[in-house]
Every structure is written in structure tokens, then in C-alpha cells.
Amino acid sequence: MLNNRRTFLKAGMATGTLAIATGAGLLTPRSVLAAWPEKAFKTKKYPAALQALTGTDQLTDSDTIVVKAPDIAENGAVVSVTVTTSLPKVENISMFVPVNAFPLSASFDMSTTTDGFITGRIKMAKTSDVIAVVKADGKLYTAKKTVKVTLGGCGG
């Protein structure tokens, strides 16, 4: 009986701490969170990683975003991806690869003078979509492109 009560209390405390941590994370404004978003980078599932980064998983598909990447990548260790968008007031461009061990690859915070254009080289474990998430004027937009990978580039 006593034992059960102890276990119950412990479980309650653990959940409570987690809730407080999550709450704090969501309430902190993006600008203050300029430090590296560790939680988003260490989350191993795609929608959860997106949620950890942006605080939502509600995205709008947009024709104004172009994800340029090879149709077939021979080497998954180096896949060149270019994201271009004509959306005004771009605040952030992020790249996700859902099949990777850590789906969030890179996130770029733009300033007001920076164009909606970014090129980066990312790793891909296997054939997958590369998902670009663009935050512009406070809203989230997305576009994706499928890349066939013949040789995975995430260790192993």
C-alpha cells in the first residue's frame, strides 16, 4: 500500500516536471529562443520535430516555394538542396528529412535583408521527401521534393 502510494507520487512528479518544461518551451518567444533548439534537433520523428521547432504542425502547401534537389542522389552523405521562395518577409527556412535518425537537418533564421533563398548540403539515410518549411510573416508554408538515394549517408 505504502509502496504504491510512493510510486504514484513519483510518477505524478515526473509528469508534472515534463508538463512545466513543455509549457516553458512553448511560451518562450521565438526571438528569445535564438539559442540552438536542442529539442527539435534531437526529436526522432518528423511531425514531433516540426512541432518542437515551430510549436505547431499546421502547414500550408505553397507553390511559391521551390525545393531544388537532385531526382537521384548517388551519395546520400551529400545531397545539395536549394530552397527558394518568393514569399515576402521570410523569417525562417528549415529542411526536414523524415527518414533520418534526426529529421530536422537545418534551420536558417533570415534577417529582413536576406532573400528567400538558401542552399545547403544535407545527409539522407534513404529515399525520402525533403521537406522545406518556410516561416513568412508569422505563417508556416511548406513544399517538398522526393529524392531517390542509392547509397545512404547516415553512418552504419
Added chain:
Amino acid sequence: MANKMKIRAWIENDKTTVKAIIFHPMETGLRKDKKSGKPIPAHYITEVSCEHNGKSILKCMWGPGVSKNPFFSFRFAGAKPGDKLKISWVDNQGQAGSSESQIS
């Protein structure tokens, strides 16, 4: 290896294009040493900041999913030839580096 970087920045049609490559192993922490079978510790760049004349123009946040010797490119407005462009990075093991270049 430490602190090696190449930056190219030039102006074309009022926009400055920047191309940069940082030499860094970008270990994911998932790979194993082929001889000893021990995991290779994660070692990757977490943050890169780009400044034009001291003003932040781009901040990159990277995870282990960025390729080895990461290359990146971006464009921005409002620069003149001779302006300074500074790129600095920090990795998850606390190492850091920075490099400065002139816009041509």
C-alpha cells in the same frame, strides 16, 4: 582541421551572393569505428552566424543531418563592395571558429 573556412561574396544586381564552406567532420554520433567497433562521438556544428558590417544577416542552426564540410549559400541586399562579412560557428563540443571576408 580547426578553424578552416572559405568564403566568397560578390555583388550582382544589387544583391550579394555568399558562398561559404566550413571544414568540419560533422559526425552524427551514430557511426561506429570500423576497427574498434566503438561509436564515434557526435561532433557537429550547431550554430553559424553571418554578419554584414556587424549586423546579423543569417543565423543557421544545424543538426547532425548536415553533410561533412558543410557548404551553404545565401543572398542578401544592401551591401557595398569592400564591406566586411564575418561568419562564425560553434559546435556541440564547444569548439568555435570564425573568418572574415570582403565583399567584392
